[in-house]
Amino acid sequence: MNHPVTDPNLVLTEQLTEKLGIAITEWEPKRLVGTMPVAGNRQPYGLLHGGASAAFAETLGSIAAVMNAGEGRIAVGLELSCTHHRAAREGLVTGVCTPLHVGRTTATFEIVITDESDKRVCTARLTCVIRDAPPGAKG
Secondary structure, eight states: OOOTTTOHHHHTTTSHHHHHTOEEEEEETTEEEEEEESTTSBOTTSSBOHHHHHHHHHHHHHHHHHHHHOTTEEEEEEEEEEEEOSOOOSSEEEEEEEEEEEOSSEEEEEEEEEOTTSOEEEEEEEEEEEEEOOTTOOO
16 A cells, blocks of 8 residues: 555545645655646635635645654644735646754745746745654554
């Protein structure tokens, strides 16, 4: 059986990420990249919803945290902050997640979301707590 941390297809199946249309395009512990369509993730004014950007950022950061946590460890979100710089109205946005700190018990990541013109839409920071996986848990 494939481990969900090493198989991006398992991580994204039947989850919020699937509903948002998130796809992982680069899968490394030091750089995780994904895309998300604006269509289907807009707020009433036709702009990319800030909550969709936040869910996108947390998805990328959480996956990266688990990848960096090590065998038999899990990561859960502790704090997420997002600064929304500009609107995205169409196309795909791309998120690039890089570690700022990876320790034994916490990990913090910066997630930069840009539009198709490479203009910054959102900057997010996610801190996760890293713990030993409980018996029977995936992680």
